[in-house]
Amino acid sequence: MTFAGLTKRDGSFIVSRTPIENFTLNDLKGKYIIGGRKGGMPEMTLEYTLKEHGINPKEDLTIDTSIAFSAMSGAFIGGTGDFVTLFEPNALQLQKQGLGYIVAYLGELGGEVPYTAYNARKSYIEKNPEIIEGFTKAIDKALKYVEKEDAETIANQIIDYFPDTAINDLITIVKEYKEGDAWKSNITINETEWKHIQDIIIEAGELSSYAPYNDLIYTKYFKNYE
Numbered sequence: 110m111t112f113a114g115l116t117k118r119d120g121s122f123i124v125s126r127t128p129i130e131n132f133t134l135n136d137l138k139g140k141y142i143i144g145g146r147k148g149g150m151p152e153m154t155l156e157y158t159l160k161e162h163g164i165n166p167k168e169d170l171t172i173d174t175s176i177a178f179s180a181m182s183g184a185f186i187g188g189t190g191d192f193v194t195l196f197e198p199n200a201l202q203l204q205k206q207g208l209g210y211i212v213a214y215l216g217e218l219g220g221e222v223p224y225t226a227y228n229a230r231k232s233y234i235e236k237n238p239e240i241i242e243g244f245t246k247a248i249d250k251a252l253k254y255v256e257k258e259d260a261e262t263i264a265n266q267i268i269d270y271f272p273d274t275a276i277n278d279l280i281t282i283v284k285e286y287k288e289g290d291a292w293k294s295n296i297t298i299n300e301t302e303w304k305h306i307q308d309i310i311i312e313a314g315e316l317s318s319y320a321p322y323n324d325l326i327y328t329k330y331f332k333n334y335e
Contacts, residue, residue, distance in 0.1 A: 111227065111298065112241055112245065113245045114293050114296055115293060115296075117223065117224060117291065117292070118219065119154045119219050120197070120225075121200075122196070123142075124209040124211055125211075126190070126210075142191065142192035143173045143194065144156075144174055146177070152194075154216075158215070173189070176189070181194070182199045185203070202278075205278075214285065216289055221305065227245075245333075245334075248296050249295055252292055255287070260281075264283050304322075307320065
């Protein structure tokens with residue numbers, strides 16, 4: 110069961126081969142985009158968002174789902190596609206090298222979902238309440254810290270975990286995600302966002318029916334943070 114949430118949006122960005130001022134999803138019409146693997150959250154979010162804006166992902170553009178997640182950046186650099194969806198720090202690296210331009214945050218376009226979350230077997234949760242409660246307190250404390258502090262302060266706190274990323278790049282990335290409202294304000298997951306992530310998955314044809322909220326979301330500790 111899911112007992113705590115961390116982020117509330119897809120983490121990927123839409124990167125264009127050429128600069129586009131005032132980008133809209135209509136700029137994808139007639140274009141070729143590397144969207145990620147079929148059934149992956151970025152790909153499903155992209156298709157759902159296009160449909161919400163009246164764009165047919167099967168007819169109005171070409172979405173390539175054949176390229177492995179780890180090879181998407183390399184394929185784009187090699188000349189495949191007009192656009193690609195990438196997580197950080199890959200999106201920023203392409204932009205710094207002049208090989209691509211970040212034009213939109215897909216997570217912001219796709220709406221709120223319980224994207225990054227913590228899960229454990231129900232039996233483990235119930236047998237180890239001290240561990241689960243302590244863990245949720247720590248995550249909630251970190252979320253409050255991220256909400257309160259600026260990008261530079263946060264980046265300096267976490268830089269040791271990203272040895273291959275320059276501090277200025279990490280500041281930029283944290284700022285992007287803060288401005289895009291990527292992190293939750295507390296660990297709770299509500300029924301609206303739980304339904305929305307399933308809307309996206311059902312629309313993609315990867316889920317046949319809704320899973321009950323109470324069957325998969327463990328809410329016992331939410332009352333401490335609501």
